[in-house]
Amino acid sequence: MAFYDKEIKRVCESCPRLLILMINSVFSKHHAENAEIIFLDKEQNIESNKNTTYMDMLLEIEACRYHIEYQLLEGNMAIRMVEYGMKETIRGLRQNGDITKVSDGRYEIEIVMPLQAVVFLAGANKEDKITVKLHLPNGKIVTYELPCISASETVSELSRKKMYLLIPFQQVQLYSRMLRARHYTEKTKLKLAESLYSFRLEAKKELDNLRKNGILNANEVELLVTSLHNIEDNLLNSDDLIREKVTEMGDEDYVALSDRLIQQGVEQGTKKALLSLISKKLQKGKSLTQIADECELTQDEAQEYINEIQGNK
Numbered sequence: 001m002a003f004y005d006k007e008i009k010r011v012c013e014s015c016p017r018l019l020i021l022m023i024n025s026v027f028s029k030h031h032a033e034n035a036e037i038i039f040l041d042k043e044q045n046i047e048s049n050k051n052t053t054y055m056d057m058l059l060e061i062e063a064c065r066y067h068i069e070y071q072l073l074e075g076n077m078a079i080r081m082v083e084y085g086m087k088e089t090i091r092g093l094r095q096n097g098d099i100t101k102v103s104d105g106r107y108e109i110e111i112v113m114p115l116q117a118v119v120f121l122a123g124a125n126k127e128d129k130i131t132v133k134l135h136l137p138n139g140k141i142v143t144y145e146l147p148c149i150s151a152s153e154t155v156s157e158l159s160r161k162k163m164y165l166l167i168p169f170q171q172v173q174l175y176s177r178m179l180r181a182r183h184y185t186e187k188t189k190l191k192l193a194e195s196l197y198s199f200r201l202e203a204k205k206e207l208d209n210l211r212k213n214g215i216l217n218a219n220e221v222e223l224l225v226t227s228l229h230n231i232e233d234n235l236l237n238s239d240d241l242i243r244e245k246v247t248e249m250g251d252e253d254y255v256a257l258s259d260r261l262i263q264q265g266v267e268q269g270t271k272k273a274l275l276s277l278i279s280k281k282l283q284k285g286k287s288l289t290q291i292a293d294e295c296e297l298t299q300d301e302a303q304e305y306i307n308e309i310q311g312n313k
Contacts, residue, residue, distance in 0.1 A: 003234050004121055004172065005056060008070050011165050011227050012057070013039070015220050018165040019059075023066060025162045026117050026147050031061050040065070058088065058114065065114040070121060072175065077118045078130050081146060085113045116146040119166070122175045155206045164216060167206060168228040171199035174235060181239040193245035196232060203228050278305045 012019040016037045024031055040058040057068040067085060071077060089111050118130065134142040151158070151169040158166050174195060181189060207224055210216040216224075236243040274295070281291045292302035 004072060004169070004231075005070060007227060007230055007234075008119075008121075008165075008169065009057065011168070011223060014223050015165065018220060020061065021162045022149075022165055023061065026149060027066075027115050029064065031064070035061050037061055067114040067116045068119060069117075070119045072121050072172070077148075078132050081116050081118065081130060082132055082144070085116055086111075089113055113144075117149060118146070119149045119151060121151045121169050121172045155202050159206055159210065164207075164210065164220075164224070167203050168224050168231055170203065171196060171228075171231060171235065174199075178235045178238040178242070181242055186241065189239060189242050190245055192239075193242045193249070196235065196242070196246050197249045200228060200232060275305055275309055278302070279309050282306065282309065 017033050019037065020031050020033055020035060023029060038060040040060055056070050057066075059066050059068075067081075067088065069077060069081065069084070093109065093111070129145050129147050132144040134144065136142065149163065149166070151163075151166040152173040153161075153170070155167055155170055158164065158170065174192065177192060181192060184192070204225065207216065207221050211218060211221045232246070236246060278291055278295065281294065286294075288299055288302055288306065291297075291306070292299045295302060297305075
């Protein structure tokens, strides 16, 4: 899990806007996309026997505090989430003075839990929330619920929910099968290789469409594509034959326009320069085939730019 923890934190910290979009979607919030994210100290920990575990992500946006746990496989996170939330709240109270005396001589403590959510990176998690029922001595029952998110949803569903940063992690649902890959037949390994390759193509196509539609910028797409390859590479560490088969497949049948633009160092806002370049080539009488080849575009992509140039005349 250490690799996936590190990778998703890298994506979140490098693309804070994508994290804000996910948080807005999960918690029905309306934080500005350019709001400042403060990643908070996770000093507190939970000790279980000899093991010590730390919170994955504790952050604050516009005075709202959030705690997000990234879980590799499905499992009951209820106890851990309540412990994390309570311990973090109590730690904060102790730092700021945790007891307030009221006029009638009683003492009152106000406990404000952070908004919490669990992200399952693998497994077909079917639950959309965790429910905890706290039975109080006076007979009252307090129900506490927190949302669960699954990165194993389809790429289109993740996009619909604006959980773009989870798109590279959709392939992690193959994690358990890849761990057992060395025991599989060559035929089964080939199917796994095809599945990984399929994830890669589907994710790249979706990311490319998101860039074309102005939903993601080139830097965000570059980061997510890099993460996609990092995760794939980590999964492929389980078996050399599957790695060999995936490498053989390559990306020949689909090379995203966004990939080419990124490779050329072209970022969002440089479309004007590309249009100008193609316009000059048209003035020199160059054909569609020549323009596409020289600009490293498909003929369909080059034709789109040509149509735009000619439509503006």
